[in-house]
Amino acid sequence: MSDTNERIADIVNTNDVVLFMKGTPLFPQCGFSSRAVAILDHLGVQYESVDVLQDMEIRQGIKSFSDWPTIPQLYVKGEFVGGSDIMMEMFEAGELQQLVTDAGVASAS
Secondary structure (H helix, E strand, O other): OOHHHHHHHHHHHHOOEEEEEOEEOOEEOOHHHHHHHHHHHHHOEOOEEEEHHHOHHHHHHHHHHHOOOOOOEEEEOOEEEEOHHHHHHHHHHOHHHHHHHHOOOOEOO
């Protein structure tokens, strides 16, 4: 496994919820990342974010790590969930709330 894949695996496996995004939660750099942050904030869960614009190796590596071509990407308890469109569909269906509840993800406080 490459150093980049090891770094990504470490981030994904040491945080309950991770959002690989463009920008930061306070200053998203694209509409899709902004939507993903809004969904997670609405769920009220603790999450780690990784700004892929600050690290080109992570930006390219996350795409091969997940075999998913776009960013943002959401991981819950080490499992890839999807991008912002999948997050929105799951949120609207109540599935994302159920996923974080079943996973025992801590609430943001």
